[in-house]
Amino acid sequence: MSDTDGKKTLGLRSGSQPGHVKQSFSHGRTKSVVVETKRKRVVVPKPGEGKGGSGSGRVTGDPSRRPAGISDAELERRIQALQIAKAREAEDAARRKAEEEARAKERERRRAELEAKEREEREHQEALKAKAEEEARRAREAEEAARKSAAAADPTNAAAAQPLAEDGRGGSKPGSGSRRADREAEERRNADNKGSKGAREASGRRSGKLTLSQALNGEGGRQRSMAQMKRKQERQRQKMMGKQDREKQVREVQLPETIVVQELANRMAERVGAVVKSLMNMGMMVTQNEAIDADTAELIIEEFGHKTVRVSDADVEQVIDTVEDKPEDMEPRPPVITIMGHVDHGKTSLLDAIRNTSVVSGEAGGITQHIGAYQVTTDSGSVLTFLDTPGHAAFTSMRARGAQVTDIVVLVVAADDSVMPQTVEAINHAKAANVPMIVAINKCDKPGANPDKVRTSLLQHEIVVEKLSGDVQDVEVSAITGKGLDQLLEAIALQAEILELKANPNRAAEGAVIEAQLDVGRGPVATVLVQKGTLHQGDIFVVGEQWGKVRAMENDRGERVKEAGPSVPVEVLGLNGTPEAGDVLNVVETEAQAREIASYREQAAKDKRAAAGAATTLEQLMAKAKADKSVSELPIVVKADVQGSAEAIVQSMEKIGNDEVRVRVLHYGVGAITESDIGLAEASGAPVIGFNVRANASARNAANQKGVEIRYYSVIYDLVDDVKAAASGLLSNEIRENFIGYAEIREVFKVTGVGKVAGCLITEGVARRSAGVRLLRDNVVIHEGTLKTLKRFKDEVAEVPSGQECGMAFENYEDIRAGDVIELFTREEVVRELN
Numbered sequence: 103m104s105d106t107d108g109k110k111t112l113g114l115r116s117g118s119q120p121g122h123v124k125q126s127f128s129h130g131r132t133k134s135v136v137v138e139t140k141r142k143r144v145v146v147p148k149p150g151e152g153k154g155g156s157g158s159g160r161v162t163g164d165p166s167r168r169p170a171g172i173s174d175a176e177l178e179r180r181i182q183a184l185q186i187a188k189a190r191e192a193e194d195a196a197r198r199k200a201e202e203e204a205r206a207k208e209r210e211r212r213r214a215e216l217e218a219k220e221r222e223e224r225e226h227q228e229a230l231k232a233k234a235e236e237e238a239r240r241a242r243e244a245e246e247a248a249r250k251s252a253a254a255a256d257p258t259n260a261a262a263a264q265p266l267a268e269d270g271r272g273g274s275k276p277g278s279g280s281r282r283a284d285r286e287a288e289e290r291r292n293a294d295n296k297g298s299k300g301a302r303e304a305s306g307r308r309s310g311k312l313t314l315s316q317a318l319n320g321e322g323g324r325q326r327s328m329a330q331m332k333r334k335q336e337r338q339r340q341k342m343m344g345k346q347d348r349e350k351q352v353r354e355v356q357l358p359e360t361i362v363v364q365e366l367a368n369r370m371a372e373r374v375g376a377v378v379k380s381l382m383n384m385g386m387m388v389t390q391n392e393a394i395d396a397d398t399a400e401l402i403i404e405e406f407g408h409k410t411v412r413v414s415d416a417d418v419e420q421v422i423d424t425v426e427d428k429p430e431d432m433e434p435r436p437p438v439i440t441i442m443g444h445v446d447h448g449k450t451s452l453l454d455a456i457r458n459t460s461v462v463s464g465e466a467g468g469i470t471q472h473i474g475a476y477q478v479t480t481d482s483g484s485v486l487t488f489l490d491t492p493g494h495a496a497f498t499s500m501r502a503r504g505a506q507v508t509d510i511v512v513l514v515v516a517a518d519d520s521v522m523p524q525t526v527e528a529i530n531h532a533k534a535a536n537v538p539m540i541v542a543i544n545k546c547d548k549p550g551a552n553p554d555k556v557r558t559s560l561l562q563h564e565i566v567v568e569k570l571s572g573d574v575q576d577v578e579v580s581a582i583t584g585k586g587l588d589q590l591l592e593a594i595a596l597q598a599e600i601l602e603l604k605a606n607p608n609r610a611a612e613g614a615v616i617e618a619q620l621d622v623g624r625g626p627v628a629t630v631l632v633q634k635g636t637l638h639q640g641d642i643f644v645v646g647e648q649w650g651k652v653r654a655m656e657n658d659r660g661e662r663v664k665e666a667g668p669s670v671p672v673e674v675l676g677l678n679g680t681p682e683a684g685d686v687l688n689v690v691e692t693e694a695q696a697r698e699i700a701s702y703r704e705q706a707a708k709d710k711r712a713a714a715g716a717a718t719t720l721e722q723l724m725a726k727a728k729a730d731k732s733v734s735e736l737p738i739v740v741k742a743d744v745q746g747s748a749e750a751i752v753q754s755m756e757k758i759g760n761d762e763v764r765v766r767v768l769h770y771g772v773g774a775i776t777e778s779d780i781g782l783a784e785a786s787g788a789p790v791i792g793f794n795v796r797a798n799a800s801a802r803n804a805a806n807q808k809g810v811e812i813r814y815y816s817v818i819y820d821l822v823d824d825v826k827a828a829a830s831g832l833l834s835n836e837i838r839e840n841f842i843g844y845a846e847i848r849e850v851f852k853v854t855g856v857g858k859v860a861g862c863l864i865t866e867g868v869a870r871r872s873a874g875v876r877l878l879r880d881n882v883v884i885h886e887g888t889l890k891t892l893k894r895f896k897d898e899v900a901e902v903p904s905g906q907e908c909g910m911a912f913e914n915y916e917d918i919r920a921g922d923v924i925e926l927f928t929r930e931e932v933v934r935e936l937n
């Protein structure tokens with residue numbers, strides 16, 4: 103075989119490449135040299151030539167070219183190895199080439215695919231566009247037709263439609279002009295589109311493919327496009343009417359009698375902005391934090407396409423957690439104790455003595471704060487909470503407001519005085535409230551003390567003390583010497599144990615207001631006795647008609663605390679107004695809820711007062727009094743600086759009157775006179791009495807507008823005398839006060855020889871040297887007196903007009919601060935007239 107191969111190759115070589123024959127080589131083997139040259143070409147994978155190569159193997163064995171020392175066998179082996187390597191190389195190259203080709207093919211295929219896809223997409227788009235245009239044209243035609251028929255039916259309409267026609271070519275084709283205009287517009291649009299998509303359109307048409315959209319665009323799609331068109335028109339009409347066109351969930355909106363806008367939006371799951379906007383469209387300018395009435399809210403709810411579910415007013419209070427606590431959650435809590443008894447039997451002394459025993463030596467110098475309640479720890483480790491307001495007035499007023507705070511009553515009876523009228527009253531109150539009692543027989547240190555007399559006297563009132571084999575504990579004490587105090591505390595602790603007082607500390611807090619006042623500088627503060635749960639700093643709460651967020655809390659030792667559990671009294675800061683003693687505090691989840699409840703309660707209280715007042719406005723009363731000369735009433739609204747004076751005023755007011763005339767206090771409260779007070783007074787034709795407080799600016803304006811009289815007093819007797827005189831119709835001439843100006847203190851200087859001088863700006867009216875002055879801090883009167891000096895640039899002057907600066911100093915008064923306001927007034931005698 104190698105022979106035939108060899109011959110064939112030789113023949114070929116000699117014929118094809120004679121120039122490569124090297125004749126100088128040894129005879130007979132010359133041609134094989136040529137074959138060797140050829141052998142290189144064997145690399146090309148051609149089987150015939152490869153074989154030729156193998157034939158040339160022998161030729162290479164030319165001993166003249168062979169390196170020295172290599173045998174024939176070795177040479178053969180090497181040649182073979184070389185050939186194998188070359189063949190492998192050739193194979194690799196072939197494979198790479200094949201792979202390359204395959205990849206190129208794949209790329210080509212993908213490109214083709216993408217192009218096809220793009221083309222399809224374009225076709226689809228074009229089809230859609232064409233469809234939309236077709237629809238638009240159809241709609242226009244339909245409209246035209248409708249208009250035409252309407253015009254034909256109603257000649258007045260036809261006349262109206264006629265001007266639309268461009269050329270007015272007779273009433274039979276009233277819409278032709280506009281239709282042509284439409285077509286022209288469409289053509290223009292088409293022409294515009296063509297520039298960019300003409301080529302694509304053409305290719306689309308050429309492709310001849312039937313896409314889904316094209317198929318839908320056919321005859322079957324026509325019916326659908328009409329319906330779509332109608333829907334579109336409907337949507338547009340709704341949009342024009344301001345309606346929302348998106349599909350929405352219809353909600354049932356719980357609607358109380360008033361609702362804060364934000365809460366309304368929440369309940370409808372709509373944006374607050376949208377709700378405020380639609381309220382504005384209705385002519386109501388409200389913010390998201392304001393409350394609106396149910397009727398308005400219902401309109402809004404309907405407008406947004408929801409359903410209204412009217413709920414009773416009181417339902418807003420339902421967010422307050424009223425769930426009964428489970429027995430396993432309950433934990434023991436300290437008892438709350440009130441001390442009651444006859445005046446001067448030593449209630450205050452006893453409270454102080456108990457408090458002092460609890461103050462450990464280290465704290466002796468510490469500040470003890472009277473916040474209305476305090477806690478003591480007995481020697482045996484029991485914690486007791488004492489209410490710091492002795493007497494049954496506080497006890498009953500709290501109960502009247504629904505706050506049953508007291509767990510145990512300590513009845514103080516002086517051993518030298520025995521049972522007195524108020525002792526009996528106290529016993530009755532405790533019994534009515536179903537609160538257990540402990541008798542503290544006080545003043546046992548006194549020589550004339552007779553504790554047994556006290557015990558026996560109590561028997562008359564069904565109080566059988568332990569010493570007389572009864573079940574009421576009795577302890578002999580002395581507030582002065584401190585005797586028996588420990589026994590008293592232990593007796594209380596024992597009683598508390600019997601009562602098994604428990605509360606769940608892990609829930610939203612509930613508590614009762616023990617005391618509340620408007621503090622200069624700190625704003626409204628309230629002492630709250632937590633009854634259930636734990637009150638935390640930052641909690642949002644509603645308390646009576648007020649709400650707030652716990653900004654800070656202080657305990658009875660004046661220390662800042664972050665939380666207060668059951669039976670712990672704390673002073674709470676962060677209220678929006680001053681609540682009243684006995685108001686219940688409830689923690690709620692959101693500010694909106696707190697606001698809503700507070701505004702509901704305020705409204706309810708207002709309605710109640712208005713309902714009571716409406717029947718007896720002054721005019722009506724006067725008319726009635728004139729008609730039948732029977733009982734007449736004088737309604738008043740009272741605002742005072744502290745709860746105590748407000749209550750004192752109310753009490754003295756209620757005492758005024760005889761068979762013909764009575765004073766009725768519509769409302770009383772603590773703090774500056776506000777717009778709502780003016781509103782109430784106006785509704786009932788009542789004057790507003792400010793006791794050591796002033797009206798704020800908006801209230802002053804409202805009073806001026808509505809003609810409501812505001813009277814300021816600093817002495818209760820003056821007020822009582824005035825009201826008495828007014829009520830009994832004895833309107834005599836009186837000394838009346840006229841307001842002449844306000845000055846704001848900008849800076850306070852110390853001048854030697856004069857004392858503190860206030861650098862002021864006259865903000866209203868004038869300042870007069872001779873005028874009476876009052877110093878106001880946060881609209882509360884702090885001082886009343888006369889001026890020592892009134893200076894303008896070092897000169898003493900008689901008067902300083904509004905807008906100018908001056909220096910003022912008070913006679914015998916130094917506590918002035920920047921930011922205070924000086925009120926200036928004169929007194930004059932006027933003929934008295936009540937409203």
Ligand code: GDP
Binds near residue numbers: 443452544545547582
């Ligand atoms: P309240 O009106 O019940 O609060 O009685 P007070 O605490 O104001 O006390 C009236 C008067 O009784 C005061 O002068 C006290 O000093 C005095 N007093 C109170 N407790 C005792 C006591 O245990 N012994 C004596 N000797 N005097 C007392």
